[in-house]
Amino acid sequence: MHIRGPGKRKREMNVLELKDVSYSYLNRAKAVDSVSFTVSRGESLSIIGTNGSGKSTLLYILNGLIKPESGKIFAFGAEIEDGYPLWLRQRVSLLFQNSHAQLFSLSVWDELLFGPLQLGLGIKEAGQRAEDISQMLGIGHLKDRGPWDLSGGEMKKVALGTCLSTNPDVLLLDEPTSGLDPRSQVEITDLIIGLREAGKTIITATNDLHIIGDISDRTIVIGEDHRVLLEAGPWEALEDHDSLLKANLIHKHLHRHSWYEHEHSHWGAHEHEHEEAAPAKETDESPLTDTGRLKILLGHWDEHNAEHAETYLEWASKAEEMGRPSLARTLREIAGETKKMEGLFKKAQGDL
Ligand SMILES: Nc1ncnc2c1ncn2[C@@H]1O[C@H](COP(=O)(O)OP(=O)(O)OP(=O)(O)O)[C@@H](O)[C@H]1O
Ligand SMILES: [Mg+2]
Missing domain, CATH: 3.40.50.300 (P-loop containing nucleotide triphosphate hydrolases)
Incomplete structure (x- = not known):
């Protein structure tokens, strides 16, 4: 009609x-x-x-x-x-x-x-x-x-x-x-x-x-x-x-990665764990546009990047204490690479 x-x-x-x-x-x-x-x-x-x-x-x-x-x-x-x-x-x-x-x-x-x-x-x-x-x-x-x-x-x-x-x-x-x-x-x-x-x-x-x-x-x-x-x-x-x-429209949420947890805020459906690794399949029937969904995911990745880097460093220290220097070095390297991504998520959001 x-x-x-x-x-x-x-x-x-x-x-x-x-x-x-x-x-x-x-x-x-x-x-x-x-x-x-x-x-x-x-x-x-x-x-x-x-x-x-x-x-x-x-x-x-x-x-x-x-x-x-x-x-x-x-x-x-x-x-x-x-x-x-x-x-x-x-x-x-x-x-x-x-x-x-x-x-x-x-x-x-x-x-x-x-x-x-x-x-x-x-x-x-x-x-x-x-x-x-x-x-x-x-x-x-x-x-x-x-x-x-x-x-x-x-x-x-x-x-x-x-x-x-x-x-x-x-x-x-x-x-x-x-x-x-x-x-x-x-x-x-x-x-x-x-x-x-x-x-x-x-x-x-x-x-x-x-x-x-x-x-x-x-x-x-x-x-x-x-x-x-x-x-x-x-x-x-x-x-x-x-x-x-x-406004109480989103809530602080404990985010578990099987062996550690951190807090972040959530709106809408609880779609992961872990949507970063495997984004939900987009279909023509999705109420969000592809770019809209990516924009939200980029914001989420950006919000947690620094926290993730900190967590890798914490575990690097623990690995040191456990007498695992090689593992500690690798975790520090991961933390370093993660920190290098600072700004890239915002750049991608800008490119959208
Ligand atoms: N008929 C009514 N008599 C007395 N109080 C009412 C009545 N209808 C709503 N209220 C009160 O007015 C306030 C606003 O209610 P309203 O229904 O406008 O909220 P809403 O944002 O639409 O909520 P919801 O998301 O649950 O639909 C609430 O505190 C509610 O308890
Ligand atoms: Mg209502």
């Missing part, structure tokens, strides 16, 4: 803007605290943060489901003060984190027809729209099923279908890849890339750090204090380990 959009990457206008927005549920502690950001037309923004940091709440605010207790919201240049007007509801669509909150009809087909019919399309045109969407998402075989009887992943695709069925300008996607199998994750990632290419404005809240480089132009990291901790390009954000550690 051809995805219609407002045109390729036009950035002439702020589509959504939050200024110093805060919100607390039931007067409890803040769920969103003094958050400001803008999203321009055709831009794709990712919002990352730990569980409970306020990502979903931000999307509810952006979708007009809840009204902030303080701060301002602007949409398409107009300040939104008293709830979302109808014209705005038609232009913005939210994929709920929990698909149960999205689906209510008796069949998947009815779900897909609902939005287009509400927009005033005739039954024939609405049916064509529903057909196109179900083909695009590979959910045609689910047409007659009750949406509540579907698996979590199937439900997520149907929910996404209902969002797309009204052809909105702005998509707010709350954890679009969670609960999906690896192939479906790649399909949804590709779909978001397609929507981005079609010029849609997209805001994605996710804990799936693997996808943000592919799907977004910019990333906001929300800290556990519910405030914006960092705003940067997605790759820059992924490399800012201090901010990711502070």
Whole structure:
């Protein structure tokens, strides 16, 4: 299906803007605290943060489901003060984190027809729209099923279908890849890339750090204090380990090399031991591009090179104490060669 959009990457206008927005549920502690950001037309923004940091709440605010207790919201240049007007509801669509909150009809087909019919399309045109969407998402075989009887992943695709069925300008996607199998994750990632290419404005809240480089132009990291901790390009954000550690999105991890261990930080899946020796096979289905993955590996190798050299020296001393001078010499030589690689990883990153 051809995805219609407002045109390729036009950035002439702020589509959504939050200024110093805060919100607390039931007067409890803040769920969103003094958050400001803008999203321009055709831009794709990712919002990352730990569980409970306020990502979903931000999307509810952006979708007009809840009204902030303080701060301002602007949409398409107009300040939104008293709830979302109808014209705005038609232009913005939210994929709920929990698909149960999205689906209510008796069949998947009815779900897909609902939005287009509400927009005033005739039954024939609405049916064509529903057909196109179900083909695009590979959910045609689910047409007659009750949406509540579907698996979590199937439900997520149907929910996404209902969002797309009204052809909105702005998509707010709350954890679009969670609960999906690896192939479906790649399909949804590709779909978001397609929507981005079609010029849609997209805001994605996710804990799936693997996808943000592919799907977004910019990333906001929300800290556990519910405030914006960092705003940067997605790759820059992924490399800012201090901010990711502070946001608790990565963890210090004991890294074992069978007989010694050292500490380093981790994000995403635990893919080795030992990925340096045998990088995971890249396939066309990988959610990361080849260069993206290499960039991350180069950063990892760079981060640990000096530590590795130190460890070889420690073991050279131990070999000396054990009365193994030849082994000690070889280990020192390895340490020396390792140190010589300083800077080469950064150079390779620059060459990428
Ligand atoms: N309906 C609610 N009533 C009361 N508190 C809520 C409600 N929904 C969320 N909260 C609280 O608001 C804060 C932000 O929650 P939110 O769901 O926005 O976080 P999140 O970043 O989307 O988390 P997750 O990654 O788990 O989806 C949390 O402290 C949460 O406990
Ligand atoms: Mg959430």
